[in-house]
Amino acid sequence: MAGVDSGVRFSAPKLRSWTEAIFQKVGVSGEDAVLLTDSLIEANLRGVDTHGITRMLCVYVKRMQVGVVNPKTQLQVVREHASTALIHCKNGIGQVASNVAMRMAIEKAKKTGVAFVATTHSNHYGAAAYWAMMALDHGMIGLSSTNAPAVVAPTGGRTPMLGTNPFAVAIPAGQEQPMVLDLATTVVARGRILLHAKQDKPLEPGWAFDELGRPTVDPHAAVKGLLAPIGGYKGYGIALAIDLLCGVMTGSNYGTHFPGFLADNMTEPTDVGSIFAALNVESFMDAPEFKAGMDKAIREIKTSVKADGVKRIYIPGEIEFETKAERLKNGIPIPEAVVKDFVALGNELGVPLPTA
Amino acid sequence: MAGVDSGVRFSAPKLRSWTEAIFQKVGVSGEDAVLLTDSLIEANLRGVDTHGITRMLCVYVKRMQVGVVNPKTQLQVVREHASTALIHCKNGIGQVASNVAMRMAIEKAKKTGVAFVATTHSNHYGAAAYWAMMALDHGMIGLSSTNAPAVVAPTGGRTPMLGTNPFAVAIPAGQEQPMVLDLATTVVARGRILLHAKQDKPLEPGWAFDELGRPTVDPHAAVKGLLAPIGGYKGYGIALAIDLLCGVMTGSNYGTHFPGFLADNMTEPTDVGSIFAALNVESFMDAPEFKAGMDKAIREIKTSVKADGVKRIYIPGEIEFETKAERLKNGIPIPEAVVKDFVALGNELGVPLPTA
Numbered sequence: 001m002a003g004v005d006s007g008v009r010f011s012a013p014k015l016r017s018w019t020e021a022i023f024q025k026v027g028v029s030g031e032d033a034v035l036l037t038d039s040l041i042e043a044n045l046r047g048v049d050t051h052g053i054t055r056m057l058c059v060y061v062k063r064m065q066v067g068v069v070n071p072k073t074q075l076q077v078v079r080e081h082a083s084t085a086l087i088h089c090k091n092g093i094g095q096v097a098s099n100v101a102m103r104m105a106i107e108k109a110k111k112t113g114v115a116f117v118a119t120t121h122s123n124h125y126g127a128a129a130y131w132a133m134m135a136l137d138h139g140m141i142g143l144s145s146t147n148a149p150a151v152v153a154p155t156g157g158r159t160p161m162l163g164t165n166p167f168a169v170a171i172p173a174g175q176e177q178p179m180v181l182d183l184a185t186t187v188v189a190r191g192r193i194l195l196h197a198k199q200d201k202p203l204e205p206g207w208a209f210d211e212l213g214r215p216t217v218d219p220h221a222a223v224k225g226l227l228a229p230i231g232g233y234k235g236y237g238i239a240l241a242i243d244l245l246c247g248v249m250t251g252s253n254y255g256t257h258f259p260g261f262l263a264d265n266m267t268e269p270t271d272v273g274s275i276f277a278a279l280n281v282e283s284f285m286d287a288p289e290f291k292a293g294m295d296k297a298i299r300e301i302k303t304s305v306k307a308d309g310v311k312r313i314y315i316p317g318e319i320e321f322e323t324k325a326e327r328l329k330n331g332i333p334i335p336e337a338v339v340k341d342f343v344a345l346g347n348e349l350g351v352p353l354p355t356a
Numbered sequence: 357m358a359g360v361d362s363g364v365r366f367s368a369p370k371l372r373s374w375t376e377a378i379f380q381k382v383g384v385s386g387e388d389a390v391l392l393t394d395s396l397i398e399a400n401l402r403g404v405d406t407h408g409i410t411r412m413l414c415v416y417v418k419r420m421q422v423g424v425v426n427p428k429t430q431l432q433v434v435r436e437h438a439s440t441a442l443i444h445c446k447n448g449i450g451q452v453a454s455n456v457a458m459r460m461a462i463e464k465a466k467k468t469g470v471a472f473v474a475t476t477h478s479n480h481y482g483a484a485a486y487w488a489m490m491a492l493d494h495g496m497i498g499l500s501s502t503n504a505p506a507v508v509a510p511t512g513g514r515t516p517m518l519g520t521n522p523f524a525v526a527i528p529a530g531q532e533q534p535m536v537l538d539l540a541t542t543v544v545a546r547g548r549i550l551l552h553a554k555q556d557k558p559l560e561p562g563w564a565f566d567e568l569g570r571p572t573v574d575p576h577a578a579v580k581g582l583l584a585p586i587g588g589y590k591g592y593g594i595a596l597a598i599d600l601l602c603g604v605m606t607g608s609n610y611g612t613h614f615p616g617f618l619a620d621n622m623t624e625p626t627d628v629g630s631i632f633a634a635l636n637v638e639s640f641m642d643a644p645e646f647k648a649g650m651d652k653a654i655r656e657i658k659t660s661v662k663a664d665g666v667k668r669i670y671i672p673g674e675i676e677f678e679t680k681a682e683r684l685k686n687g688i689p690i691p692e693a694v695v696k697d698f699v700a701l702g703n704e705l706g707v708p709l710p711t712a
Contacts, residue, residue, distance in 0.1 A: 235586065250640055
């Protein structure tokens with residue numbers, strides 16, 4: 001569960017303006033600050049607080065301050081074909097590079113039907129869904145993925161060799177909300193293991209391994225151990241394919257060469273690789289027909305018979321759309337401890353956090 | 357486990373010639389029979405007997421004999437752009453359509469960098485890996501996926517609404533074997549549940565649900581129930597995304613509208629939708645550099661520290677490459693019961709099964 005549900009509620013516009021000002025104070029251009037902030041605030045609105053300012057703001061700022069990320073993003077298209085491009089990000093802001101990459105993919109897909117753009121020497125890009133969803137406004141299907149620091153061992157191994165390597169797919173619909181899938185290739189996030197350890201609560205079977213690579217339900221052993229990929233060797237394979245595409249194919253870091261990209265790495269450039277694709281629905285079907293088909297398929301799933309004790313069947317992304325509507329109305333909850341950090345950050349940079 | 361390891365060993369060339377002759381007897385052209393046979397024999401060689409002649413031959417033949425599949429495949433490209441195409445298969449042979457689709461994707465990707473081709477009104481296409489692997493000879497990354505009859509409920513549901521919806525990714529390497537990932541989006545195949553039921557052996561947690569949608573380890577309850585998707589709601593989302601792309605976007609059947617495509621359906625056209633993509637590595641990196649990078653990454657995984665009691669760490673597809681080498685030498689094992697079926701089929705069609 002990536003969201004928080006308690007804390008002080010701040011209106012999204014207030015947090016947005018303040019966050020934009022903060023980023024500008026550490027050297028990000030006005031235009032880039034708007035973009036970077038939007039990707040984070042959107043994650044908060046969707047309830048994905050792990051990828052919102054809640055967890056990212058202080059880390060991103062610190063990484064720019066110590067010079068591990070260059071706040072002045074200079075992009076260079078190093079290879080380009082009708083339906084592909086490779087963008088060198090020169091250790092700039094991941095979101096700035098991702099925005100250009102996904103826009104290029106969409107523009108190319110308008111002409112050729114599908115496009116695939118990769119970024120190299122980039123940084124953490126926030127939530128994968130944000131980039132995939134950019135395709136929706138163009139009636140296209142969007143896809144994005146990125147590699148990440150190693151926390152998963154290959155099946156049979158006990159050394160972390162692969163990241164959680166998340167990917168997102170966004171498919172537009174008509175009157176129904178689009179389907180937006182955004183998932184890490186591990187069964188649970190590391191945060192969930194840490195929470196269980198804090199509460200001395202056993203894990204569910206299949207979540208983690210100990211440091212010798214043996215399955216464990218002991219949260220303390222798991223903290224020192226490894227996250228389990230979804231579907232065992234299947235998730236290992238998916239995470240590996242993503243690392244090979246994002247890391248090896250783009251000339252970026254991968255596997256054990258990938259240093260941390262958040263608070264765990266304040267010393268060296270991360271060199272993340274990410275991928276972005278857009279698929280034009282109209283290459284296969286007229287838009288109205290596709291939208292009607294999507295609505296029908298979505299409704300069939302939502303109205304299918306529920307399991308015992310289940311209130312509702314959700315489409316991927318549906319909870320996030322509802323959370324966004326609620327948070328636009330009631331504000332984004334920021335936990336007390338994070339509010340304190342924000343107050344300190346605002347004071348340090350001369351941009352006081354507005355009152356809630 | 358998709359393979360069989362006991363039975364009568366037949367040489368691949370003998371089985372190949374015989375299978376080609378069998379298909380021609382039920383109306384398949386010589387050229388199409390060669391292609392269809394190769395996709396099946398290749399699955400047998402790779403140890404994926406569930407997708408080889410072992411399980412497919414009698415079913416495919418029967419479906420052509422009763423007229424549920426048209427053995428004379430007539431394809432029509434109904435939409436085409438620089439990097440995409442939609443091919444209407446008019447209920448012909450899935451493999452014939454898939455071969456044209458993947459070849460188109462490769463040719464287009466040579467020009468534009470990436471291509472995505474879909475088939476509609478098609479049939480069972482065998483193993484997904486076969487199509488993804490076609491890209492390897494061109495130094496490209498291949499991807500394929502297909503939808504399938506519903507055996508999985510959405511998270512919280514208890515009606516089968518989605519198929520096992522497999523997908524395959526093939527990534528070329530240099531001196532190492534390519535990485536070939538081919539997986540269904542369920543934790544285990546239905547065959548594994550049936551085997552446990554036969555042996556009265558409890559399932560592992562997380563494999564299946566009973567008919568009320570409750571998790572179960574009772575194999576008999578699971579037989580009447582549902583397969584669990586990998587990673588719970590994550591696998592549900594992946595299976596749904598594949599169904600929307602393969603089914604809805606191509607105008608093919610999907611979800612509960614998808615009738616069986618094997619022995620379970622001898623009455624109506626299946627109307628499968630499948631997707632094929634090729635990505636030209638050289639759009640991102642020179643081939644020699646990419647191959648060296650792949651070899652390095654693969655060796656790092658293979659030589660990483662093993663978990664307690666583990667002999668070897670495998671790259672996806674590695675076991676299949678080794679099985680192929682072994683079976684090319686020692687022959688393909690066909691279980692006794694299947695040999696009997698083959699003898700009967702050969703006699704019926706006037707093409708006696710050769711001796712082993």
